[in-house]
Amino acid sequence: MASTYLDLSNEVLRELNEVVLTSGTFESATGIQAFVKDAINKSIFDIANEEPQLPFFSAGASGGTDPFYGNVTVATSEGVRWYTLKSGSSNISTDYSSVDWDDFYLTTINVSGETTPYVSKGLRFLTLSDWKQYYRDSENADDANGSDASHGEPRFVIKSPDHRKFGLSPIPDKVYNVHFYAFDKPTALSAYNDAITMPEQYSNVVTARTRYYVHQFKENLQQASFALDEYKKNMRTMKSNLINPTPTYMSDDRTYF
Amino acid sequence: MAGSQPFSVPLAGGLNKSTNSLALLQTPGVATKLRNFEVSPEGGYRRINGFSLFGDTLPNTTNDVEGLLVYADGVLAVVGDDIFFSQDGENAWLQVNKASVAGSGDDYSTFTGRSELALSSVDQCEFAVYEGTSQYGEVVITDKSGNNKPFLFKMTGSSANLNARTYFASQITISGSTTAKFCTIHDQHLVVAGDPATPNTIYYSSTGDIDHFTGTGSGSVTLEDKVVGLKSFRNELFIFCQNSIFKLQNINNAATTAVVPVTKNVGCLDGQTIQEIAGDLIFLAPDGFRTVAGTSRIGDVELGTISQAIQPLVNDIAAAANTLQFSSVVLRDKSQYRMFYSTSTDTAATSRGIIGTLRPQGFEWSETLGIQAPAITSGFDSTGLEKVYHGDRDGKIYNHNLGNSFNGSNIEAEYQSPDYDYGDLGTLKTLDYAKIAFTPEGDAQPTLRVRFDYDSLDTPQPADVILTEIPEPAIFGKALFGAQRFGATEQPLVRQALTGSGHSNFFKIFSADTNAPYAINGLYVNYRPSGRQ
Numbered sequence: 001m002a003s004t005y006l007d008l009s010n011e012v013l014r015e016l017n018e019v020v021l022t023s024g025t026f027e028s029a030t031g032i033q034a035f036v037k038d039a040i041n042k043s044i045f046d047i048a049n050e051e052p053q054l055p056f057f058s059a060g061a062s063g064g065t066d067p068f069y070g071n072v073t074v075a076t077s078e079g080v081r082w083y084t085l086k087s088g089s090s091n092i093s094t095d096y097s098s099v100d101w102d103d104f105y106l107t108t109i110n111v112s113g114e115t116t117p118y119v120s121k122g123l124r125f126l127t128l129s130d131w132k133q134y135y136r137d138s139e140n141a142d143d144a145n146g147s148d149a150s151h152g153e154p155r156f157v158i159k160s161p162d163h164r165k166f167g168l169s170p171i172p173d174k175v176y177n178v179h180f181y182a183f184d185k186p187t188a189l190s191a192y193n194d195a196i197t198m199p200e201q202y203s204n205v206v207t208a209r210t211r212y213y214v215h216q217f218k219e220n221l222q223q224a225s226f227a228l229d230e231y232k233k234n235m236r237t238m239k240s241n242l243i244n245p246t247p248t249y250m251s252d253d254r255t256y257f
Numbered sequence: 258m259a260g261s262q263p264f265s266v267p268l269a270g271g272l273n274k275s276t277n278s279l280a281l282l283q284t285p286g287v288a289t290k291l292r293n294f295e296v297s298p299e300g301g302y303r304r305i306n307g308f309s310l311f312g313d314t315l316p317n318t319t320n321d322v323e324g325l326l327v328y329a330d331g332v333l334a335v336v337g338d339d340i341f342f343s344q345d346g347e348n349a350w351l352q353v354n355k356a357s358v359a360g361s362g363d364d365y366s367t368f369t370g371r372s373e374l375a376l377s378s379v380d381q382c383e384f385a386v387y388e389g390t391s392q393y394g395e396v397v398i399t400d401k402s403g404n405n406k407p408f409l410f411k412m413t414g415s416s417a418n419l420n421a422r423t424y425f426a427s428q429i430t431i432s433g434s435t436t437a438k439f440c441t442i443h444d445q446h447l448v449v450a451g452d453p454a455t456p457n458t459i460y461y462s463s464t465g466d467i468d469h470f471t472g473t474g475s476g477s478v479t480l481e482d483k484v485v486g487l488k489s490f491r492n493e494l495f496i497f498c499q500n501s502i503f504k505l506q507n508i509n510n511a512a513t514t515a516v517v518p519v520t521k522n523v524g525c526l527d528g529q530t531i532q533e534i535a536g537d538l539i540f541l542a543p544d545g546f547r548t549v550a551g552t553s554r555i556g557d558v559e560l561g562t563i564s565q566a567i568q569p570l571v572n573d574i575a576a577a578a579n580t581l582q583f584s585s586v587v588l589r590d591k592s593q594y595r596m597f598y599s600t601s602t603d604t605a606a607t608s609r610g611i612i613g614t615l616r617p618q619g620f621e622w623s624e625t626l627g628i629q630a631p632a633i634t635s636g637f638d639s640t641g642l643e644k645v646y647h648g649d650r651d652g653k654i655y656n657h658n659l660g661n662s663f664n665g666s667n668i669e670a671e672y673q674s675p676d677y678d679y680g681d682l683g684t685l686k687t688l689d690y691a692k693i694a695f696t697p698e699g700d701a702q703p704t705l706r707v708r709f710d711y712d713s714l715d716t717p718q719p720a721d722v723i724l725t726e727i728p729e730p731a732i733f734g735k736a737l738f739g740a741q742r743f744g745a746t747e748q749p750l751v752r753q754a755l756t757g758s759g760h761s762n763f764f765k766i767f768s769a770d771t772n773a774p775y776a777i778n779g780l781y782v783n784y785r786p787s788g789r790q
Contacts, residue, residue, distance in 0.1 A: 017687055019717040019757045032758060033717045218685060218758075219788025 003200045005040065006192040011203075012036050012210045026192035035217055036210060041188045043209035043231075044196065048186045050235065052098035055242050056198045059086075059096055059182040068105055070179035072096075075111070076172040079151060081139075082165045085182065095164055096182040101125045104157040104166070105179040112175075119153060119176065126156035126169060135169050148173070205234040261689055262786060264679050267779040271296045271614070271621030273675075275568040278711065281675035282682065282761075286779075287566075289763070290673035291623040294777075296614035298592055301696065301778035304670045304768065305612070305625065307662040308647065308655040312346020315652045322648025323400060324382025327636030329393040329412055332646055334654055335382045335632070339373070340398065340408065344419070346654060351419060353410050355426050362413065362423040374428065377404040381529060381582060381631060385440040385447060387467045393639060395467065397429065399440040403453040406430060407437050409468050429468045431460050439528055442467065443489035444508050446474065450484040450496070457483055459496060464509060474509065478516050486528020490538050495549060497525035497540060502549070523547065526575060529583040534594050535615050539563070541583070541596065545571045546613065546620070567611070567622045574598060586633040588658060589643060594620070597630040597647075605629040605649060605663070627663050661699070662771035670703075671767035672777055676711055678761045685787040688755035688762065692781040696748050697727045699773020703766050709759025719757045727751060727775065748778065758787060 009029075010020040018032050029037055048057060060071035074083050089095045104123040108114040126135075135156075142150040154168035154176065168178070186197065196203060208231035215224035270287035281287065288294075288302060297303040311332065320337030331344035333353070341350035355363075355371035363371065380402040388394040395411045407429040414422030431437060431449060437460070438451025447467035450459040457480045464474030482498035489495075494505040502519040523542050525531065530541035538549040546564040564571050574581065577600075585596040592615040599608035610625035630647035635657075638644050645657040655664060662668060679686055688707065695701070704723050710716040727749055766777055 017689065017756050017758075019719045021717075029717070030714070031716045217788075217790070218687075219790075 003195055003203065004192065005037070005189040005194045005196075008040050008189075008196065008203060008206060008210075009033070009036050012040070012207050012214065015207070015211060016214060021192075023192045032214070032217075036214060039210040039213040039217075040206060042213060043206045044186050044189070046209055047198075047205060047235065048097060051239055051243070053100065053183050053243070054198070054239070057097060057183040057186060059184045062181065068107065068109075068179045069103065070105060070181045072180055072182045074166075074178045074180075076154070076168065076174075076176045076178060078174050079148060079171060081167045081169070081171045082160060083167075083178070084165050089164075092162070092164060093185075095185075097185040098183040099166075100181040101157065101159060103181050106154055106168075106176050107179070108174075108176055111177055114175075123154060123157040123168070123178070126158050128158055128161060131156065131158045131167075131169055139170055202234070202238045205231060205238055208234055260785070261783050262679065263781065263783060264677065265779065265781040266674070266677070268301050268672075268674075268777055269296075269616075269621070270618075271302075271566065272570075272623050273566045274570050275566055278676060282678045285675060285677050287675060288623070288672055289675050290671050290765070292626050293668055293670035294623050294672050295591070295593065295612050296616065296621040296623055297776050298614065298616070299776075301694075301776045302623070302672050303696075303776035304668065304774040306658045306774055307660040307664070307668055307771075308628065308657050309660040309662075309664055310346070311646055311654040311656050312343065312348075314343075314346055314348060314350065316341040316343070316350040316654070317652060319652040321650045322632045322652060322654060323379050324384060324398065325632045325634040325646050325648050325654065326384040326386070326396060326398075327634050327638055327644045327646065328386075328396060330417075330639045332634075332644075332654065333384070333396060333398075333410070334648065335379060335398065335400070336648070336652055338376045338379045340376075340410070342412070342419075344417075353424065353426055354408060355424075358424065358426040360425075360427075362411075362425045364423060365420045368424040368426075374408070374426070376400075376408070378402050379405065381584070383438070383440050383528070384634075385442045387442045387447065389465075389467075395425075397440050397442075397447055397449075397467065399437045399449060399451070401438045401451070403436050403438050403451060405436055406434075407440055407447070407449055427468065429462075429470075431470045435460070439484060439487045441487040441489050441494070443487075443494040443505075444492065446508055448487055448489075448494060448505075450487055455479070457481065457498075459484060459487065459505070461508060474511075476511070476514070478505065480516065482524070485525050486531045486540070488531045488533065488538055490533060490549070495519070495538060497528060497531060500524040519549065526578045527581075527583040530585045530596055532585050532587045532594055534587045535592065539594055539613070541571075541574070543575045543578075563620045564613070564622065570611070570624070582631045584630050584633045584647075586635045586645065586647075586657075588635060588645060592616075595625075595633070597625070597628060597633060599629055599631070601650070603629065627666070627669065630657070633657065661773050665771075667769045667771055669767075669769040671765060673765040674763045674780070676761040676763045677782070679782075679784060679786075681786075682760055683789045685758055685760055685790050686762075686784045687758040687787050689783040689785060690752055690754045691764070691783070692750040692752050693724070693766070694748060694750050694778040694780070695727050696776040696778060697729050697773065698775060699729045700726055701729075701768070701772045701775040702726045702770070703768040703775065705753055706765040706767070707755055707757060707762055708765070709757055709762045711761065712763075713759075716759050717757060719755070722753060724751055724753060729773065750781070755782075 013020045062071045086095050107120040108118045139150045151173040152170040156169040158167040212227035266285045272291040273287040294302045317336035324335035326333040334341045340354040343350040354374040356374040379400045382400045385397040386394045392413045398408045411425035435452045437449035440449045445465045447462040460477045463469045463472030482501045486497035496503040501521040507513040526541045545562040581598045594613040597610035608629035612623045613620040629649040633647040635645040647657045648654045706721045
């Protein structure tokens with residue numbers, strides 16, 4: 001199996017009975033070899049686009065700030081509603097690929113100057129349209145009047161229309177820490193020894209998708225169809241293994257029946 | 258487009274240097290490179306034999322070998338400025354350019370005691386053998402220096418011991434101090450030409466008396482062009498000049514003796530390239546190898562270039578002809594004409610040659626590299642066996658076409674096919690495997706190289722593959738215990754998995770070793786067409 005860019009490329013080239021690459025020839029690959037290299041990156045992007053919240057795309061290890069779930073922490077400021085999801089990111093191409101909007105958590109634990117009892121609660125996701133319809137005008141009226149009467153402990157998290165920021169409602173009245181879970185965009189492989197981020201056992205998802213592209217390139221539609229089926233099957237298995245490995249159960253949280 | 262397709266090519270046609278790459282798609286059996294291979298009379302391309310030293314004694318230290326002749330039960334060799342004879346090259350060679358030898362012949366001790374007949378700055382030699390009634394015939398030797406009169410040598414005696422034989426040697430006087438560069442025997446006459454003072458004149462001896470040019474039947478003819486070679490063919494004497502060719506007819510009838518022009522448009526580059534093969538004369542003209550075909554036509558001559566397939570190669574040779582030394586020979590059992598050429602400063606490794614094999618479709622060509630042969634000869638010795646020898650510029654004489662090495666060095670042989678498009682140059686093909694039909698003459702292990710799209714740098718090219726060792730088969734009636742492989746097929750098909758894809762590809766099979774020769778008879782390729790990119 002393969003774990004580096006060179007290994008993956010050669011695995012596909014061998015399957016296609018093509019000339020394999022070496023670390024020396026990798027940079028200057030031409031023809032079908034160059035196409036396979038491109039197709040591998042395209043395949044990885046396809047996987048990320050289809051399921052961006054696969055664990056190996058995680059922006060970091062969860063629970064970095066014990067005991068809170070999440071791998072990103074953003075500190076709020078008093079009177080500021082909007083916060084960039086990824087600190088230091090200058091545009092959408094460097095932002096996170098995906099954020100778990102159903103899992104934002106607000107707390108004052110570890111905030112300087114805060115003492116017990118701490119604030120510690122989940123933030124409900126509020127759609128932008130609901131926020132606009134029910135909260136925006138009233139919360140912004142105070143700012144317009146030079147008052148901060150409506151500032152308070154945030155209860156909702158909202159997504160900015162450009163997908164680059166999260167907003168809090170109400171506008172925070174002090175410093176809180178917001179924890180959430182984010183996933184990075186995959187980086188295109190470049191050097192021969194660049195390693196794929198996924199476990200090696202799932203590299204066949206990449207190679208199946210790559211073969212799908214190469215067979216299309218060679219106008220071998222039947223083989224392309226076979227490769228696509230294999231990719232779908234492998235993708236399904238990978239998602240099943242990595243995203244839903246826990247026991248399945250149903251719950252009913254309705255209060256009144 | 259996924260189904261695999263077969264493609265098979267019998268190898269035939271020889272080296273082709275003059276056809277463009279697209280036209281070559283229609284002739285997949287020819288070779289674009291065929292070095293140190295020969296076109297096999299049975300078809301296919303066979304790696305040539307090597308050569309090995311003729312004995313372990315040099316005739317005359319490291320002087321150039323200027324001429325060789327299979328004579329009696331040994332070899333006559335002109336090395337440096339002296340002439341020698343040996344039966345096996347093992348012991349000291351017998352020097353035969355002796356002065357004052359008795360007209361009735363000398364016995365061995367008298368002959369060896371004679372003073373040396375000094376020859377001056379001897380160059381490449383020509384030999385003419387007058388069989389007459391003597392045991393081994395009389396040999397006339399001329400050389401291209403133009404410094405020396407023809408030298409006559411004869412040996413008689415059937416004893417295996419040279420001590421018991423009789424020797425005759427003398428210089429032939431043509432007229433005063435006239436010398437000769439070229440000689441031949443024609444219809445009981447010795448014919449010579451090339452005297453520097455009279456380069457356009459041929460002289461012929463008395464009838465049946467080759468060492469006298471003043472008796473009955475002798476004479477001379479002056480032509481309008483400089484003579485570069487003489488060859489007796491059937492009942493006519495062909496006189497090859499620089500820019501024309503003539504034939505002398507009826508030499509034995511003074512009243513009807515005539516010199517008839519064959520052509521005044523084409524000459525011969527070098528008389529050393531003239532050979533008789535398969536009822537025809539072949540020679541190197543400025544525009545290629547030509548034959549003088551008079552097989553079935555009386556009084557008519559047909560000239561034709563027979564080397565169109567290697568014309569670029571011939572053009573290069575013609576352009577450098579004045580710096581090259583030529584020699585040629587015919588290997589009768591192979592129906593082969595071999596011409597070797599090199600400059601005086603070429604090493605053995607850089608010396609080249611051309612092999613033309615006569616096949617039903619005409620001559621098919623290949624090249625040699627690594628055989629330095631300014632002197633070469635083939636002929637039947639006194640036991641009726643065909644012998645072939647060549648000599649180099651280090652004074653060494655070799656058994657030509659014998660053994661598996663160039664006197665111990667590797668034979669670097671390569672065959673390269675034209676690009677195959679498998680019927681459609683526009684379709685991308687992925688190669689699965691090839692089966693190569695070999696005829697091994699011993700254990701052989703050549704290397705296979707595949708190159709796609711005319712060796713394009715934009716197409717990934719696979720690494721060379723050393724083929725699985727091809728064992729020499731054990732053939733009933735020929736095999737020796739422990740020497741051959743029982744169960745090996747006589748003409749194995751070696752299967753080799755291939756990688757890579759392209760719109761076309763060529764195959765190159767090469768070896769650089771001292772293994773036994775092998776013939777490549779054909780190729781079978783399994784491929785998968787993969788769309789039209």
